[in-house]
Amino acid sequence: MNAPRTRVQRRPVHGVLLLDKPLGLSSNDALQKAKWLLRAEKAGHTGTLDPMATGVLPLCFGAATKFSQLHLDADKTYEAVARLGVRTTTGDAEGEVIEERDVPRIAPGKLAEVRGRFLGALQQVPPMYSALKRDGKALYEYARAGVEVVREARDVHIHELNLALATDKDAPTLRIVAKVSKGTYIRTLAEDIGEALGCGASLIALRRLATGPFDVAQCVTLEQLEAMSEDARRAALLPVQALLPDHTAVTLDPENAGRFLSGLRRRGEWPDERTVAVYGHEPRALLGTAHVKAGELIPGRLLAPTEIQQILQSTS
Structure with missing residues (x-):
């Protein structure tokens, strides 16, 4: 017989917690865990990270939730690892493999040329496995049902882009560090770069290093938050105006x-x-x-x- 759950006494909490979201946890699950630890009455986040992604996830509590939407437009910096020569249904390691190709020898000059092609303003077609809505349903719902929906290309901007070749367990990989505008899909960027290199690619790791003025070095993990006293958890919060730096x-x-x-x-x-x-x-x-x-x-x-x-x- 399960013991009854202890009821948490909620309290007003106002501020911003910079969380280093762990691998495998949804953004909402991470939010609910932090909300429970802080015993906060009201909470929200400033845009989601995929469960396979880690890194900076600003969580808003109390009055800060009123300004969380302002942060959706912020530029973001990601570090990603893509496996070359493999394409999947979802563009990442969670999907089924739909194509495997030999990876050609990629000279430094070719890598630099491809980098230049993707740096700056470009158009990007959102992936089917995304949370974008069409007629009230997320695109990934159509994708799981085997329905392909026509998507219009969107204008995005790649402010900074660094590419480096490596090998992971004998498989060639590409390390991507990119500072991008809102609405940019790193999975799609990795797939498109893979095509430009002549072999295709799919993501195997993704980490958000920064969003707006917030850097991963400022973040705390759920484990660190759990180990803190209640006063230390409150002290870890940034003030509400941290969402209004500009x-x-x-x-x-x-x-x-x-x-x-x-x-x-x-x-x-x-x-x-x-x-x-x-x-x-x-x-x-x-x-x-x-x-x-x-x-x-x-x-x-x-x-x-x-x-x-x-x-x-x-x-x-």
Whole structure:
């Protein structure tokens, strides 16, 4: 007979946890584990990583969930290993092998030429095994049913790209390190590079090294988080404003801060600005986001007064 599960007493937790997601765990499973360890009431993430991928996964708690969508547009850096000469149904090691080819001798000049071909702006067709929706269903649902859906090519940008040949257990492999724009599929990039090298390729490993301003060196693992005390877990959280690094800061006095939190526009001598982080003065606390147009500070996403008070109490 199983012992009854201990009910976790939830509490308000506000901030961002940079998690080094482990191999084999879905992003949501990792989120739920961290949420349980922090005893947080509300949590979300800033975009998923495949179960076979590891690395930077920012997790948002409490008030931070209001700004998680802003991070979806961030550039990301990945390190991947592709097996050359093998193509699979999914573009990675989880799929069935559909083609094997001999790998030709690849001269350094050829590798440099292929790198140049994929560096910069390009168009990429999303893979069938992806979470993109068509008529309310994810593409991978169609793929598992044996249905091929026509996908339109999308504009992406490869900001940085490094390629290096290696051998893994007598199989030739290609190490790829790429800094890419949002919407870029590394599986598809690896497959396309493999075709350009004349042998095809499929991913066997994928690790996200950075997303936006967050680097894997800043991350904690679930094992490390589990070994911490409750106070240490709370201390591992970055403040909510860590999600707003490129926002221009504007500070309001108490009277204007109260009106701003009520959703009212404020007037001031501010230049036009698309992204603004608004703070209260003494004590300094994040109130929300806004934009400035023609001298008006126009509210965007706002924190609730109770959230602001909880954050101030937790940091005092």
